[in-house]
Amino acid sequence: MAARNISRFWEWGRKIICVGRNYADHAKELKNAIPTEPVLFLKPPSAYVREGSSILVPMYSSNLHHEVELGVVIGKGGTAIPQSTAMEHVAGYALCLDMTARDVQDECKSKGLPWTMAKAFNTSCPISEFIPKERIPDPGNVKLWLKVNDQLRQNGCTSQMIFSIPYLISYISEFITLEEGDLILTGTPKGVSAVQQHDKLQAGIEDIVTMSFRVDRQHQ
Numbered sequence: 001m002a003a004r005n006i007s008r009f010w011e012w013g014r015k016i017i018c019v020g021r022n023y024a025d026h027a028k029e030l031k032n033a034i035p036t037e038p039v040l041f042l043k044p045p046s047a048y049v050r051e052g053s054s055i056l057v058p059m060y061s062s063n064l065h066h067e068v069e070l071g072v073v074i075g076k077g078g079t080a081i082p083q084s085t086a087m088e089h090v091a092g093y094a095l096c097l098d099m100t101a102r103d104v105q106d107e108c109k110s111k112g113l114p115w116t117m118a119k120a121f122n123t124s125c126p127i128s129e130f131i132p133k134e135r136i137p138d139p140g141n142v143k144l145w146l147k148v149n150d151q152l153r154q155n156g157c158t159s160q161m162i163f164s165i166p167y168l169i170s171y172i173s174e175f176i177t178l179e180e181g182d183l184i185l186t187g188t189p190k191g192v193s194a195v196q197q198h199d200k201l202q203a204g205i206e207d208i209v210t211m212s213f214r215v216d217r218q219h220q
């Protein structure tokens with residue numbers, strides 16, 4: 001059997017673990033409290049969408065938001081990984097969008113229900129190509145940006161993260177074993193906003209990687 005290639009990690013069917021409220025400016029814009037521990041949720045691998053395919057607004061939502069995020073691709077699995085060796089478990093990165101049906105999320109929050117329908121639907125995780133670790137020597141200090149129809153909406157820096165990448169790897173792996181090919185979405189900076197059918201989204205990590213997606217509506 002041919003060896004699997006980490007640069008196509010999205011084909012492996014592994015976990016997508018998302019961190020929420022990891023930027024104080026974004027927590028504030030949604031009137032959420034600043035967390036004292038990471039807020040976690042999951043997306044299934046069926047959430048992945050690659051350039052060339054559209055992001056689909058779910059039929060049940062009329063307020064789909066973009067959230068640009070740095071994704072960390074796990075290269076070596078582990079349980080209870082210490083912070084001091086956490087970066088040895090990283091194979092590389094990907095630019096990611098955590099597409100969120102905000103109306104559905106607000107309803108789930110008000111009813112105390114999980115966010116699955118708001119966060120885990122098909123095409124809720126657009127991703128760039130794989131970025132080998134060496135291309136981002138300091139993942140704790142890179143700029144992320146996102147434009148909708150050529151207008152800048154998000155422009156943040158990973159230095160604003162509340163919980164660092166080594167801390168997140170260590171924290172998550174205490175109770176969810178990390179496996180090769182897993183992806184961790186590290187949270188979004190401020191500027192999230194609604195997208196509509198036919199919008200063009202462009203996003204980048206500085207000049208290291210860019211990606212572009214069209215938005216379409218899910219049809220029955």
Ligand SMILES: CC(=O)CC(=O)C(=O)O
Pocket residue numbers: 018019020021022023026030067098100186187188
């Ligand atoms: C309120 C959220 O949707 C949290 C989230 O995903 C984030 O990135 O922050």
Ligand SMILES: [Mg+2]
Pocket residue numbers: 018019020067069098187188
């Ligand atoms: Mg998010």
